[in-house]
Amino acid sequence: MKKIIYYFSGTGNSLYTTNKIAETIGGAEIIPVRCNAKDVSAKDADVIGFVCPVYEWDVPGIVKEFVKELSINTNAYIFMVTTYIAVLGKSFETIEKLLEEKGAHLDYGRAIRCVASQCIAYPPFPPEKIMIPYMEKQLQRVCKEISQKKFHDYPRMSPLTRRRYNKVMGPYLAIENEYDKGFYTDDRCKGCGICEKVCPTKNITMENMHPKWNHQCHGCNACVVYCPTKAVQFKTPQAYKELNTIICKMLRLPEKRKRYHHPLIKAKDLMSDRKEIKSRE
Numbered sequence: 393m394k395k396i397i398y399y400f401s402g403t404g405n406s407l408y409t410t411n412k413i414a415e416t417i418g419g420a421e422i423i424p425v426r427c428n429a430k431d432v433s434a435k436d437a438d439v440i441g442f443v444c445p446v447y448e449w450d451v452p453g454i455v456k457e458f459v460k461e462l463s464i465n466t467n468a469y470i471f472m473v474t475t476y477i478a479v480l481g482k483s484f485e486t487i488e489k490l491l492e493e494k495g496a497h498l499d500y501g502r503a504i505r506c507v508a509s510q511c512i513a514y515p516p517f518p519p520e521k522i523m524i525p526y527m528e529k530q531l532q533r534v535c536k537e538i539s540q541k542k543f544h545d546y547p548r549m550s551p552l553t554r555r556r557y558n559k560v561m562g563p564y565l566a567i568e569n570e571y572d573k574g575f576y577t578d579d580r581c582k583g584c585g586i587c588e589k590v591c592p593t594k595n596i597t598m599e600n601m602h603p604k605w606n607h608q609c610h611g612c613n614a615c616v617v618y619c620p621t622k623a624v625q626f627k628t629p630q631a632y633k634e635l636n637t638i639i640c641k642m643l644r645l646p647e648k649r650k651r652y653h654h655p656l657i658k659a660k661d662l663m664s665d666r667k668e669i670k671s672r673e
């Protein structure tokens with residue numbers, strides 16, 4: 393039985409989720425969506441999964457493009473798991489619509505609450521020591537249900553979120569792909585190229601031993617949080633300044649932006665493009 397899970401992950405929450413599901417269902421191949429969909433088809437797969445974070449009340453653009461291009465077996469068991477912090481918006485509906493166009497549909501959809509990782513906008517929250525064990529608890533259920541091929545109807549966008557989507561998301565969608573305009577390196581950059589290799593959108597090229605961001609950026613923060621010398625710096629995009637102030641005030645977060653990534657996902661995990669994960673003994 394062929395099992396494939398496609399994922400997108402910047403700070404490791406979604407890759408950790410992917411690995412856990414793959415381990416539980418056993419023998420699953422895991423493939424990042426930065427691969428060319430035509431090279432990694434799911435035409436003969438019996439189980440197909442999509443795991444990604446929620447970005448701007450939706451799925452990251454590269455995930456939509458990937459699913460659009462992907463050939464799938466319409467009779468497969470298809471699941472989707474998102475990682476997020478507070479608002480899921482239309483993430484599941486977006487993928488369901490793309491699957492429907494291929495004559496398939498989602499059999500299972502659930503979301504996992506994680507540490508919010510958007511350090512270019514605000515400090516990580518809620519605290520890791522609360523969220524990591526909570527994430528494990530949520531994952532236990534999700535892994536069990538998927539391994540039993542359960543059906544679970546996916547969460548829909550609430551009417552309030554739907555009404556407010558354009559107004560609230562407009563400023564962020566306007567800078568989609570250009571989050572990297574404020575990225576730069578300081579003199580701690582050794583030119584190791586890890587930022588280039590972890591980037592889930594292949595947006596970074598190394599020039600004269602320094603990263604160059606090519607404006608295909610979804611603001612995932614991988615280059616920032618996985619830089620071994622903390623040399624990657626950023627200016628907060630204007631669209632985020634207000635959000636940053638509101639969130640910091642409301643949640644009494646410190647000004648300082650800690651560089652969060654999932655503690656068990658290392659840079660090398662994000663660099664590999666295809667991997668098969670055996671079941672847990």
Ligand SMILES: Cc1cc2nc3c(=O)[nH]c(=O)nc-3n(C[C@H](O)[C@H](O)[C@H](O)COP(=O)(O)O)c2cc1C
Pocket residue numbers: 400401402403404405406407444445446447448449450475476477478479480481506507508509510610611612613654
């Ligand atoms: C650019 C960006 C946009 C985000 N937008 C949302 C959102 O709309 N709703 C939400 O609940 N969380 C949002 N988040 C939080 C992420 O969904 C969450 O931290 C996720 O677990 C990150 O996954 P990763 O570690 O696999 O990259 C956003 C994070 C980023 C970086």
